[in-house]
Amino acid sequence: MDPSDSWGYGPAVIRNFLRAELTGSVSHGGEGLVHGSKLFGSGDFDTPLKFLHYTVIPPGSSIGLHGHREDEELYVLLEGSGLMTVNGRTYRVEAGDIVLNKPWWRHGLRNDGDVPIKAIIFEVGIPK
Numbered sequence: 001m002d003p004s005d006s007w008g009y010g011p012a013v014i015r016n017f018l019r020a021e022l023t024g025s026v027s028h029g030g031e032g033l034v035h036g037s038k039l040f041g042s043g044d045f046d047t048p049l050k051f052l053h054y055t056v057i058p059p060g061s062s063i064g065l066h067g068h069r070e071d072e073e074l075y076v077l078l079e080g081s082g083l084m085t086v087n088g089r090t091y092r093v094e095a096g097d098i099v100l101n102k103p104w105w106r107h108g109l110r111n112d113g114d115v116p117i118k119a120i121i122f123e124v125g126i127p128k
Helices: none
Strands: 023-025 034-041 049-057 062-066 071-079 081-086 089-094 098-101 107-110 117-125
Touching: 049 062, 071 089, 081 098
Parallel strands: none
Antiparallel strands: 023 034, 034 049, 049 117, 062 107, 071 098, 071 117, 081 089, 081 107
């Protein structure tokens, strides 16, 4: 018997992002295709967390500049390096970096390297 069931809760929800099916699309008007998988959506959470994406940005591709009105977004870089633009300033980012984008901050990420950028991106709604 699963101990969590005895507490009135369901079983754990486990998803493997390394085995997730990736789809390619142009992201926020960026260059080239960005590949990703929506691992969790807002319906999976009981909190203001809106989504958790696994994202792969090939060399030469980018997530275009964009912003969110009532959300915060975190980029957790797992592999690769690139240029992260936040509010008109550009920063070199690499594996291990976590970038916080506050509401209304315009941001985008470009892979100017030779290997794919692999990242987990999640967005949290601001409680009203």
